[in-house]
Amino acid sequence: MAENSVYMDTRVFTDIVGEIGGTTANCVLSEESLSKIDVFEKTKVGREMNEILKLFYKSTDTYRHEASESLPRALLTLRDSMIEQDRILSNGLTVDTNRR
Secondary structure, eight states, rough: OOOOOOOOOOHHHHHHHHHHHHHHHHHOGGGGGGGGGGGGTTTTHHHHHHHHHHHHHHHHHHHHHHIIIHHHHHHHHHHHHHHHHHHHHHHOOOOOOOOO
């Protein structure tokens, strides 16, 4: 492989992207623990910890959305762009098979 070049097995790449999307979509934390945080409301540190826990759950939901939807879509767009660039460059080549 030449320097500054990229080789991509598009089927393997597509499978990996699909696994990323599918796996992260299934990473859902049970919110059962959030229903029990009121016991910590009696102390200042407990209230702060509750806010941190709520932010944590919100951020994991955001992460799950980004990793299961936005990231795979972006990676598949990248793949399609690279395939299109390869097609354009390949069509621009002229190969003289008579000179050997």
